[in-house]
Amino acid sequence: MNSFQIVVCGSIVPDPLQTLEPVAGPTGPALKNEMMLPAVLDPWAAHSLYEAANLAKQFPGSKVYLVSLGPKAKLQQVMMTVGQKVPFELVAIDGPASGFTDSEEVAGALAAAIEALPGIDKTKLLLFGGWESASRGAGSTMQIVGELLGITDQFQGVDRITVRPDGSFEVLERIEGGKHQVSECKSAPAVLGWATGYLGEPRNDPQVGMMNMRGIMPSLQKAKPAQIANDGLSFLKVELPKQQRTTRIVKDASADEIAQEIAEWIAKD
Amino acid sequence: MHREPKEPVIDRQSLEVDIACGGFGPAMGGFLTTLSKKLAECETPPESKAMPGMPLQVICYERADDVGFGVSGVVTRARGIRNSFPDFDASQIPMATPVVNEKVLYLLDPIGASRRSATLRLGDKLLRSLKNVIPGFDHDALELPYTPEFLKKHDGFILSIGQFNQWVGNQLLNSGNVQIWPGMPVKKALFEKNRVAGIRLVDQGVDKQGNPEAGFMAGMDIKAALTVVGDGPVGPVGRELDEVFGMPSGHHVRDWAVGMKAVVSLPEGVDLPAGTVFHMMGYPEPEIFGFFYVHPDRMASVGIFVPSWFDSPVRTAYRYLQHFMLHPYLWRYLDGATLLSWGAKSLQESGKQGEPYLAGNGYARIGEGSGSTNVLTGSGVDEAWTTGTLLADGVFELLRTGKPFTRENLEAAYVERRRRSWVEKEGRVAEHARDGFQRGFIQGLIGMGLAGLTGGRISLHANIKEPHERIQEPEDYFRGKFSHEEIEAIRKRCLATNQSLHDALMDACGWPAIPFDGKLLITHQDALLVGGKVQAAAGYADHVVFLQPEVCRFCGSKTCIEICSGQAITQGDSGTPAFDREKCVHCGACLWNCSQEIEKGKTNIAFRAGAGGLHSAQN
Numbered sequence: 062m063n064s065f066q067i068v069v070c071g072s073i074v075p076d077p078l079q080t081l082e083p084v085a086g087p088t089g090p091a092l093k094n095e096m097m098l099p100a101v102l103d104p105w106a107a108h109s110l111y112e113a114a115n116l117a118k119q120f121p122g123s124k125v126y127l128v129s130l131g132p133k134a135k136l137q138q139v140m141m142t143v144g145q146k147v148p149f150e151l152v153a154i155d156g157p158a159s160g161f162t163d164s165e166e167v168a169g170a171l172a173a174a175i176e177a178l179p180g181i182d183k184t185k186l187l188l189f190g191g192w193e194s195a196s197r198g199a200g201s202t203m204q205i206v207g208e209l210l211g212i213t214d215q216f217q218g219v220d221r222i223t224v225r226p227d228g229s230f231e232v233l234e235r236i237e238g239g240k241h242q243v244s245e246c247k248s249a250p251a252v253l254g255w256a257t258g259y260l261g262e263p264r265n266d267p268q269v270g271m272m273n274m275r276g277i278m279p280s281l282q283k284a285k286p287a288q289i290a291n292d293g294l295s296f297l298k299v300e301l302p303k304q305q306r307t308t309r310i311v312k313d314a315s316a317d318e319i320a321q322e323i324a325e326w327i328a329k330d
Numbered sequence: 331m332h333r334e335p336k337e338p339v340i341d342r343q344s345l346e347v348d349i350a351c352g353g354f355g356p357a358m359g360g361f362l363t364t365l366s367k368k369l370a371e372c373e374t375p376p377e378s379k380a381m382p383g384m385p386l387q388v389i390c391y392e393r394a395d396d397v398g399f400g401v402s403g404v405v406t407r408a409r410g411i412r413n414s415f416p417d418f419d420a421s422q423i424p425m426a427t428p429v430v431n432e433k434v435l436y437l438l439d440p441i442g443a444s445r446r447s448a449t450l451r452l453g454d455k456l457l458r459s460l461k462n463v464i465p466g467f468d469h470d471a472l473e474l475p476y477t478p479e480f481l482k483k484h485d486g487f488i489l490s491i492g493q494f495n496q497w498v499g500n501q502l503l504n505s506g507n508v509q510i511w512p513g514m515p516v517k518k519a520l521f522e523k524n525r526v527a528g529i530r531l532v533d534q535g536v537d538k539q540g541n542p543e544a545g546f547m548a549g550m551d552i553k554a555a556l557t558v559v560g561d562g563p564v565g566p567v568g569r570e571l572d573e574v575f576g577m578p579s580g581h582h583v584r585d586w587a588v589g590m591k592a593v594v595s596l597p598e599g600v601d602l603p604a605g606t607v608f609h610m611m612g613y614p615e616p617e618i619f620g621f622f623y624v625h626p627d628r629m630a631s632v633g634i635f636v637p638s639w640f641d642s643p644v645r646t647a648y649r650y651l652q653h654f655m656l657h658p659y660l661w662r663y664l665d666g667a668t669l670l671s672w673g674a675k676s677l678q679e680s681g682k683q684g685e686p687y688l689a690g691n692g693y694a695r696i697g698e699g700s701g702s703t704n705v706l707t708g709s710g711v712d713e714a715w716t717t718g719t720l721l722a723d724g725v726f727e728l729l730r731t732g733k734p735f736t737r738e739n740l741e742a743a744y745v746e747r748r749r750r751s752w753v754e755k756e757g758r759v760a761e762h763a764r765d766g767f768q769r770g771f772i773q774g775l776i777g778m779g780l781a782g783l784t785g786g787r788i789s790l791h792a793n794i795k796e797p798h799e800r801i802q803e804p805e806d807y808f809r810g811k812f813s814h815e816e817i818e819a820i821r822k823r824c825l826a827t828n829q830s831l832h833d834a835l836m837d838a839c840g841w842p843a844i845p846f847d848g849k850l851l852i853t854h855q856d857a858l859l860v861g862g863k864v865q866a867a868a869g870y871a872d873h874v875v876f877l878q879p880e881v882c883r884f885c886g887s888k889t890c891i892e893i894c895s896g897q898a899i900t901q902g903d904s905g906t907p908a909f910d911r912e913k914c915v916h917c918g919a920c921l922w923n924c925s926q927e928i929e930k931g932k933t934n935i936a937f938r939a940g941a942g943g944l945h946s947a948q949n
Contacts, residue, residue, distance in 0.1 A: 076396075076945050078863035080670065094627075097424045097493060099396050099947040134500050141503070142395065142513050264534040264547040264869070265514050267345055271389075278506050312828060 063228040064122030065249060066182060067113040069149070070171050070190035070206060071106025072131045072158040073139050075099070083299040089291055090161045090299040100135050100158075102143045105191020109255035111263055113189045114147030116222065125149040128174050130167060130287055131158035137281050144273040145265035151273070151280040152178065156287030160197030163294045168205035170287040175210060183210070183250045192217045192254035200254070207252035214251040216244060220258055340548045342530075346380035349725070350529050350554035351390035352516040353561030354397050356491070356711045357697025358390055359498040360718025361558060361725075363414050366507040368726045376729040379555065386729070388508040389552065391531060393515040393561070393916070393939065395865070398496035398947035401591065401673030401915075404631075405429060405607050405623050406709060407486035409752070410716030423497045425490035425625040425948065429483050430605030434474040437613035437620075437657050443840035444615055445642070449772060471610075471659035480707050480759075480782035481609060488605060488623045490593070490631070491711065492671075492947040515870075515939035517549055519557065519567050521574070525691035528553040529567065532870060532939050538911070540871035556725065556735040560697040560718065563678030564918030566939045568699035572686050581686070584638070584794045585679035585705070585764065588919040590647035590672075590895060591633025592655070592861060593625075593948045594850060597666030600628065608660075609708070614653040614841075615640060616771040622660060629670065629948075632660065636893075637679065638797040638922060639767045639774075643804050643887040644832035647674060647895055647919075648854045652844045655851070668849045671948035672861025674895035674917040679764065681705040682757040683794075688748060689740035696721050702753055706760030706782055713753045720747040759786030766790035798933050801925040803886045804835065812838065825901060832892040854897050858913055864896060866912045866942025873940025874899065874920055879906040881926045881934045890920040890935060916943040 075081060075098045082093040092098070102110070110127060117123035126149065129136055133155040140151065152174050156162075175181065175188070188210065190203040200217065207215050218235030225231075228248045235256050236242045349365075351358055369375045369386060378384045394400065412418045420426040438454045439446060446454070457464065457472055466473035477484075502508050520528040529552050535545035559567050563586075572583070596602070602624045610620040617640035623631045634654050636647045655664050678684055678698050685701030688694065696702070697714040704713055724743030725735075733739045748754055759781065766777025769792055777790035804821075805814045812820075812835075820834045837843070844851050858864045876882050883905035891899050891907055895917040902908035924933035 076863065078859060078865065078945060080860065094424070094948075097948055099398055099945060137500055137503050138396065138398075138496065141397065141499070141510060145511055145514065261545060262867070264545060265511070266547070267389075267391075267511065267514070267531065267550050267552065268343065270511050271345070271509070274509050278503065282504075282506075 063224070063226075064120050064185065065116065065187050066124055066126070066185045067117055067187045067189055068126045068128055068175050068178070069106065069110045069113050070128050070188070070203060071103055071110055072129050072194075073100040073135055074103045074158070074195040076101045081301065083301065089294070090296050091159060095159065096132070096135070100139050102139055103191055103194050103196070105193055105195065105255060107143070107262070108258045108260070109189040109191055109253070110143075110149065111147060111260045112222070112255060112258045113187075114149065114263070115260055116187075116224065120224065126152055126178060128152045128154070128171055130154040130156050130170055132156070133281055133284050136284075140277045140281070144277055145267065145270040146263045148269055148272060151277045153280045153284035154287045155284040156289050158196070160194065161291075161296065161299075162289050163291050164199050164202040165205055166289045166291065168202050168209060170289065171202070172206050172209035175206070183212075184248070186212070186250040188212060188250065188252045190254055192219070192256055203252055203254040210250070212250045212252050214246050215254075216251065217254040218256045219253045220256050222253060342548045342551050344551035344553055347387040347389050347552060347554050348378050348380050349386070349388045349556045349558060350552045351388070351558040351560065352529055352567045353559070353565055353697075354390050354392035354495065354499070354510055354512070355400055355560060355562055355697060355714065356495075357700075357702070357714035357718040358558070358560040359495065360410060360414060360715035361560065361696055361722045362388070362390060362502050362508045362510070362718070363498060364719040364722030365726060366502055366505040368722065369507045370505060385507070390508065390510045391514040391516050391529070391552070392510065392512040393941065394943055395513045395941070395945060396947065397499040397510060397512050398492040399944045399949070400491050400495050401675050401944060401949035402491035402589070402711065404489040404491050404494075404711050405483045405486060405621070406489060406712045407483055408712055410712050410719055414715070414719060420487050423489070424493045425629060426494065427488050427604045427626050429486050429488060429607055430603055432477050432482065432484055432607040432609075434477050434481060434609045435611075435659065436472045436474065437610055437659060438470045438472070439613055440470045440658055441840070441842060443836075444613060445839075446616055447770065447772070450616055469659040469662060470657065477609075478779070478782055483607060488607065488625055488631070489711070490625065490948055492949045496947060513941065515941050516561065516567055517939045519559075519570055519693070520551055520553065526557045526571070526693035528557055532941065535869045536871050538872045545869060555692065557693040558721065559693060559695045559699065561699060563698045564676050564921055564937055565699055566937070568686070568695060571693070571695070575687055575690060577686055581683060581701075582794070583678060583680045583684040584796050585684070586638040586797060586922045587635040587677045587679050588647050588674055588893060588895060588917055589633060589635045589677050590651050590674040591631055591949070592651065592669055592850070592857075593629060593631050593671035594664065594667040595670050596624075596628045596630055596663060600663050602630075602663060613657055614650045615642070617767070618650055618654070620654050630663075630667075632664070635677065637767065639800065641800050641802060641807060643801050643807055643889050643925070644835045644892045645889065646830070646832040646892055648857065649833065649836060649841075649844070652851055653841065656844075664850060666849075669852065669857065669861050671946040672857045673944045673946065673949045674915055674919070676918040676922065677710065678703060679705050682761040688745045690737045692735055694721050694740050694744055702757065704756055704760045706763035706778060707756065713757070716751065716753050717748065720744060720751055723747060761786065762789040762791055765792040765794060768792035768794055796931075797922045798925045798927050801887055801889050801923070804831070805886075808835070828901065830892065831888075858896055858915075861946065862896070862915055863945035864913060864915055864943060865945050866914070870911070870941040871938070872909055872911050873938040874909045874914065875936040875938065876906050876909075877934050877936055878928055879904070881928060882906040885926050887925045889923045889925055893919045893923040895919055911940065911942065914940070914943060916940065
């Protein structure tokens, strides 16, 4: 039976529904009160982590690493929740996690951390992550990490991986028009940038939490700072999507009327 | 007699730890901080008995999805906190700042809709007629010439409890001596003969009624030599212990309040210094107290307390909060402000009178649920924190000497420490300080003043009724103002249009419509989304349950709907209220606002352990 070394790249984003306000910081754009906002594991990366754990369970001897670049204090907080979900070994890198960082530099820091993993074997390596991030949808980081690690088989918008006994696998990738593309890959290594997959969020498991915590805190304590200079990156303008909350209480409106109003509202933008 | 359904027999996993803790708030922060420091300083720290060869296993489970999602408008003297952190530097915690300016204000009614007694109206009239000669009269408010000593927080701090909890949580995790797991509600205590043997976590992967469905995971049993209960005033474990072990003679939990607050970004040009504190009373109703605290970076907390002795059956914290903010004294600062955060919580205002048994075989209780809140000084965080530190001192002593966590040992090591503490001393002064409010607003103020100025030797005692005994039908409460027919017509209209009865009756009483500005004055539902960021993951049972639906059908007041801080309880089609877990902020106000007693000391609403709720850490 094959086993894999599944490395998940995933960082943190503000918890959903937080009010985000871009401001000009000393090193470029930032979010107002960013350190005060509660954070969660990036939802796209979270899907890939759950898929990784599910795959690892099917192939005994597999191991899941979560390589995460973010402010150490915030990572620590998020790990209190994520740590209860599935078993993984955390590799923490202390640095910015906002959507205003240069994806190439982030990818460089991630690739270096992955290269430095003790016992990493690229013939068993599946590199997982989100195909984009909730804080920025450039969709480039995972591709660059793969390139830096010399992994040429890359899939983006992945919803499913089916591994065969010989180690080859089939990948379901999202493509234009709401369809999936089926790809075949002979073996690891490969990069899989995940869309949502088909797994629900795992339940919080106290035993998983206790097991993970033994590795999480030492990893956070020895987290190395990442040098993300953002050199060569300039932002011409940062603004939030135009959005105006208007709430009305309407009773007994038909589905057609509601749909019509929503369509008109969308057309305004 | 109502009996909760027996739990089905499920093969549950269990985990052995040394100390299991339920609820992460200031009290648990104090407990874990102190214990963690003592373990770190100890040359030969005690070994785990649950996991031999390992360090002591101390695990805390918190209901909310993050340790920073607690809500409280806090100005605190922080004596206990500073004792734990001698180099406490407020600048290290976002939104924290020392108090620089403190005022007590009496707010007059600027619109004439407030339900004031004739005496109070006369007093207001007198004040207005003398406003040009009375010092301190400003924008329909009277600044008291001095702040009574017992209310002063001048040497303290303004905090965001959310940010403070996050900071404490990070310190604790850094220590590596304890584990804190949020998003994991504790369902109940585990009992073995006459001792508490640990806690049971909630089931996951269940439907609204708690029946297993896809992804079912039975709540795990966490067995421990010591269970520390700090799950707050409406926590299920604390209330279960009250039910199982009873309360000490003469003690009862009958005084409550729902505190609701907003954190706002003040408009440009408002130059109130960070550290400004206003304690306020008199408006929107005389029974409702309010506060306004200025944080750094032009942020402010503004909120009110709606107490159980406010007899209106159509009480609503949200609309009253809006009228409070619109009072001219505050509105001059708030006009143009933007809502950043919003939330609500119940306060156990019985204080010392509501103190349960603080320790028993295998368990100890700390924090607000242990009766630590000081109802005279209006302080709870400092007291709660300190009770945690006192327990940690006692627990460490027992660990060091190898003594088991029996009732006798915990009483000697913890309860005795508590009896010698300032929390106890000040709690005794405050014990009957608020009883006067059972008789009326002015009597309440007199009672507080007497208790505060005489060190508790004199106060106005009163027979404190249970909250459900105070709740009247709207027809009785508004007698003389509206006829039965008028109220019935309003009620029918509300049912037909799905409008809140409290809104309609407040309109009828002359309260003006809220001039929504889309920034600070927004609908209740928008406050849930924009301010509280309220969310609830699927897979958990409803935690608010109407035990006997037929009783609700014949309930005329349905105060649970009117008081609900999140509009999570609404009119149901069958006459029984409907509950929407995704809107619940877990304030627990429904628990003590049910007017229907189904057996002695038990009303028709069960408030159980539940997941989700507020997702704002700026509260």
